[in-house]
Amino acid sequence: MDPEEMIERSPFVGYLGIEITRAEEGYGEATLEIEDCHAGPPDGSIAHGGVISAFADTVAGTATLPLAGRVTPTIDLRIDYLNPANCERLNGIAEVRRKGSSISIVDVEITDESGCEIATARGVFKVDNPKERSQWEDGWPKTESDVEE
Amino acid sequence: MDPEEMIERSPFVGYLGIEITRAEEGYGEATLEIEDCHAGPPDGSIAHGGVISAFADTVAGTATLPLAGRVTPTIDLRIDYLNPANCERLNGIAEVRRKGSSISIVDVEITDESGCEIATARGVFKVDNPKERSQWEDGWPKTESDVEE
Amino acid sequence: MDPEEMIERSPFVGYLGIEITRAEEGYGEATLEIEDCHAGPPDGSIAHGGVISAFADTVAGTATLPLAGRVTPTIDLRIDYLNPANCERLNGIAEVRRKGSSISIVDVEITDESGCEIATARGVFKVDNPKERSQWEDGWPKTESDVEE
Amino acid sequence: MDPEEMIERSPFVGYLGIEITRAEEGYGEATLEIEDCHAGPPDGSIAHGGVISAFADTVAGTATLPLAGRVTPTIDLRIDYLNPANCERLNGIAEVRRKGSSISIVDVEITDESGCEIATARGVFKVDNPKERSQWEDGWPKTESDVEE
Numbered sequence: 001m002d003p004e005e006m007i008e009r010s011p012f013v014g015y016l017g018i019e020i021t022r023a024e025e026g027y028g029e030a031t032l033e034i035e036d037c038h039a040g041p042p043d044g045s046i047a048h049g050g051v052i053s054a055f056a057d058t059v060a061g062t063a064t065l066p067l068a069g070r071v072t073p074t075i076d077l078r079i080d081y082l083n084p085a086n087c088e089r090l091n092g093i094a095e096v097r098r099k100g101s102s103i104s105i106v107d108v109e110i111t112d113e114s115g116c117e118i119a120t121a122r123g124v125f126k127v128d129n130p131k132e133r134s135q136w137e138d139g140w141p142k143t144e145s146d147v148e149e
Numbered sequence: 150m151d152p153e154e155m156i157e158r159s160p161f162v163g164y165l166g167i168e169i170t171r172a173e174e175g176y177g178e179a180t181l182e183i184e185d186c187h188a189g190p191p192d193g194s195i196a197h198g199g200v201i202s203a204f205a206d207t208v209a210g211t212a213t214l215p216l217a218g219r220v221t222p223t224i225d226l227r228i229d230y231l232n233p234a235n236c237e238r239l240n241g242i243a244e245v246r247r248k249g250s251s252i253s254i255v256d257v258e259i260t261d262e263s264g265c266e267i268a269t270a271r272g273v274f275k276v277d278n279p280k281e282r283s284q285w286e287d288g289w290p291k292t293e294s295d296v297e298e
Numbered sequence: 299m300d301p302e303e304m305i306e307r308s309p310f311v312g313y314l315g316i317e318i319t320r321a322e323e324g325y326g327e328a329t330l331e332i333e334d335c336h337a338g339p340p341d342g343s344i345a346h347g348g349v350i351s352a353f354a355d356t357v358a359g360t361a362t363l364p365l366a367g368r369v370t371p372t373i374d375l376r377i378d379y380l381n382p383a384n385c386e387r388l389n390g391i392a393e394v395r396r397k398g399s400s401i402s403i404v405d406v407e408i409t410d411e412s413g414c415e416i417a418t419a420r421g422v423f424k425v426d427n428p429k430e431r432s433q434w435e436d437g438w439p440k441t442e443s444d445v446e447e
Numbered sequence: 448m449d450p451e452e453m454i455e456r457s458p459f460v461g462y463l464g465i466e467i468t469r470a471e472e473g474y475g476e477a478t479l480e481i482e483d484c485h486a487g488p489p490d491g492s493i494a495h496g497g498v499i500s501a502f503a504d505t506v507a508g509t510a511t512l513p514l515a516g517r518v519t520p521t522i523d524l525r526i527d528y529l530n531p532a533n534c535e536r537l538n539g540i541a542e543v544r545r546k547g548s549s550i551s552i553v554d555v556e557i558t559d560e561s562g563c564e565i566a567t568a569r570g571v572f573k574v575d576n577p578k579e580r581s582q583w584e585d586g587w588p589k590t591e592s593d594v595e596e
Contacts, residue, residue: 011188012197037164041220048161049223050206054199071190074198075550076571078227078376078525080403080420082396097418098380102549102575103522105378107418120395120405122378122420124523124571128549224401225422227376227525229552229569231545246567247529251400252373252422254527256567269544269554271527271569273374273401273422309486310495337458339518346459347521348501355497369488372496376525 003028003066007058016051018058026096028062030055033089047085052110053077056121059092060106064125067096067104075103077123085119087112102128152177152215156207165200167207175245177211179204182238196234201259202226205270208241209255213274216245216253224252226272234268236261251277301326301364305356314349316356324394326360328353331387345383350408351375354419357390358404362423365394365402373401375421383417385410400426450475450513454505463498465505473543475509477502480536494532499557500524503568506539507553511572514543514551522550524570532566534559549575 003023007013013020016038022029032038032055040048056079064072091111098105104127110119152172156162162169165187171178181187181204189197205228213221240260247254253276259268301321305311311318314336320327330336330353338346354377362370389409396403402425408417450470454460460467463485469476479485479502487495503526511519538558545552551574557566 009191010197011186011191011193012200015186016199037160039160042158042160044160048159048203048206049226050165050203051161053202053206053226053228054197057197057199057202073233074228074230075547076227076229076523076552077198077202078225078420079202079223080225080395080422081223082403084222097378097415100522102573103571105380105523117395120403120420122376122418124378124550224398225374225403227569229544229571231552246527246564249373251424254374254529266544269569271525271567273527275400307489308495309484309489309491310498313484314497335458335462340456340458342458346457346501346504347524348463348504349459351500351504351524351526352495352497355495355500371531372526372528374525374527375496375500376523377500377521378523379521382520 003062007061007065013058016054018055020062023062023066025066026063026099028059028094030059030062030092031089034085034087045086047090049081052081052085052090052119053079055090055092056108056110056119057123059094059108059110060121060123060125063094063096063106064104064127067099068127072104072125072127075124075126077121079119079121081119082117085112087114087116087118089113090118099127102126152211156210156214162207165203167204169211172211172215174215175212175248177208177243179208179211179241180238183234183236194235196239198230201230201234201239201268202228202270204239204241205257205259205268206272208243208257208259209270209272209274212243212245212255213253213276216248217276221253221274221276224273224275226270228268228270230268231266234261236263236265236267238262239267248276251275301360305359305363311356314352316353318360321360321364323364324361324397326357326392328357328360328390329387332383332385343384345388347379350379350383350388350417351377353388353390354406354408354417355421357392357406357408358419358421358423361392361394361404362402362425365397366425370402370423370425373422373424375419377417377419379417380415383410385412385414385416387411388416397425400424450509454508454512460505463501465502467509470509470513472513473510473546475506475541477506477509477539478536481532481534492533494537496528499528499532499537499566500526500568502537502539503555503557503566504570506541506555506557507568507570507572510541510543510553511551511574514546515574519551519572519574522571522573524568526566526568528566529564532559534561534563534565536560537565546574549573
C-alpha cells in the first residue's frame with residue numbers, strides 16, 4: 001500500500017474529507033475542500049479551529065509515515081492561527097525539520113486557495129524502527145516496505 | 150442564548166458529536182462518544198489525534214466563551230498525547246490559568262471513561278477585556294516613537 | 299533610545315552577553331558568543347538548552363519591540379532543539395508571522411557560525427495596537443450578556 | 448554522583464544561580480534567588496522571561512535525569528507566562544506526565560516566594576536506555592547507576 005492510500009484509509013481522514021496529494025520521506029502535501037460541516041460559526045462562514053488542527057496533524061503524517069513505513073503517532077503538536085479560514089479550500093505542506101533516532105520534528109504550513117496563510121503548526125512525531133510495534137499502532141495495516149523488513 | 154447552546158450550535162461541533170456539559174466563567178466540561186468515523190486506524194480501534202485536538206479546542210472554549218460573552222478565537226493550541234484513545238468516550242475539562250486584558254491561557258485535560266489520561270492541552274485564546282497599560286510593562290523605558298505618541 | 303539599545307540595556311541580556319544587531323518593525327537579529335559560563339555539560343562543550351531558550355526569547359523581542367515602541371512581554375514560547383549547540387556563536391533571526399491588534403506571533407531561527415540549525419522557536423507576544431472588533435468574530439451570534447453591553 | 452550534584456555541576460546552572468533541592472525518578476524541585484543580573488527591565492524590578500525559561504528547562508531535568516541516570520536532552524519546551532516575576536525567589540517543581548520508551552513528557556510549575564504562579568511549562572525530553580550514547584551527551588559525567596550498567 002502506498003503512503004497516500006494508507007493515510008486516506010483512516011476513517012477520520014475520510015470523514016473530514018482530506019485528500020493526500022503527496023507523501024514522501026520528509027515532505028508531504030494534502031488538501032481539504034471546506035464544506036458546511038466544517039464551519040465554526042453557525043452561518044458557515046469560517047472553518048472551525050478544530051478542523052484546522054486536525055488537518056495539520058494529518059498533513060504532518062504525510063512527511064513522517066514514508067520515513068517510518070508505518071503510522072507515526074503524534075507526541076505533541078502546536079498550532080498558531082494566522083488568519084480566519086474564510087475560504088473554500090485548505091492546502092497544507094509538511095516538512096521534517098529534524099530526523100532523530102526515535103522522533104522527528106515537523107513543520108506544517110496551511111494556506112487557503114488564494115495563498116493566504118491560515119495557520120502554522122509544529123509537532124514531534126514518533127518515527128523509528130522499533131523491535132516491536134508500539135501499542136499506538138494496533139489496527140493499522142503495514143506498508144510494503146514494512147512487510148519487506 | 151446560553152453558552153452551552155451557543156457552542157453546540159457550531160456546525161463542526163455537531164458534526165464531531167461533542168456535547169457541552171458545563172460552560173462557566175473560567176471553567177467548562179464536554180464529552181464525546183467515540184464512533185467509527187473518529188477512528189485513526191482503519192479497524193476503528195483508536196481515535197485519530199485530530200479528533201482529540203479538535204475536541205481539546207472546543208473544550209477550551211467552554212471556559213473562555215462565558216468570560217467574553219462571545220466567541221473567543223484560538224490564538225494557539227498545544228496538545229500532548231499521553232495514551233492511545235482506545236476508548237468509548239472522551240471527557241474534557243477546561244480551566245482558565247490566566248485571565249489577561251485581551252487574552253486568556255487555558256488548560257485542558259482529556260480522559261477516557263475509565264479516567265485514563267488521553268491528552269493534555271494548553272492554549273491562548275482571544276478574550277477581550279480592554280484595560281489600561283499592563284503590569285508587565287512597569288520599569289521599562291520608552292522608545293522615542295512611544296514618547297512621540 | 300533606539301530599539302537595539304533599549305533591548306541591550308536589559309541587565310539579563312547583558313549578563314548573557316547577547317548583542318542586538320538589528321531591530322526593525324517585524325524583523326530582527328542578534329548574536330551570542332558562547333563562553334564557558336554558557337555550557338550545559340561540565341566540560342564546556344555544548345551550550346545549555348536554557349541559554350538557547352533565553353536567547354530565542356530575546357531575539358523575538360528584536361522584531362516586536364519596534365512594532366510597539368515599548369517592551370513586548372512574552373505570553374508563550376515554544377522551542378524545538380534541532381542540533382546540539384557545540385559551537386562558538388549563536389545567530390538568531392526573528393520574523394513576525396502575524397500582527398494582531400493586541401498580540402503578535404513570531405518565528406525565531408537559531409543557527410551556529412557554520413549555518414547549522416540549532417533550534418527553532420515560536421512565540422506569542424503582547425504587542426498592543428488596539429482596534430475594533432476582530433475579523434475572527436464575524437458570523438457568530440452574541441450571548442445575552444453581550445447584547446446587554 | 449547523585450542527580451542533584453550532577454545537575455548543579457553544569458556551568459550554566461551555576462552561572463544562573465539555580466539550586467537543586469530534589470531530584471527523584473519522575474519528580475524534582477529547584478529554587479533560584481533573583482539577583483540584579485536576572486532583571487529584564489533596566490530598573491531591576493522583574494526577572495527576564497529568559498531567566499524563567501532557562502529555569503524551567505533546568506527544573507524539568509530534575510525529574511527526568513534520575514529516570515535515565517544520565518543527561519536527558521530537551522526535545523522541545525513550551526512555557527506560558529502567568530504573572531510578572533516581580534519577586535525575590537523562584538520555586539519550581541517538575542512532574543513526569545508520560546514516561547515513554549524513548550521520551551518523557553514533563554510538567555513544570557513555577558511560583559514565587561509567596562506562592563504566586565509565575566509560569567507553567569511543558570516539555571518533551573529524551574529519556575531512554577540507548578545502546579550507544581547520543582551526541583547530545585558528550586561531555587557529561589555518568590551517574591553511579593549509569594556506571595553500574
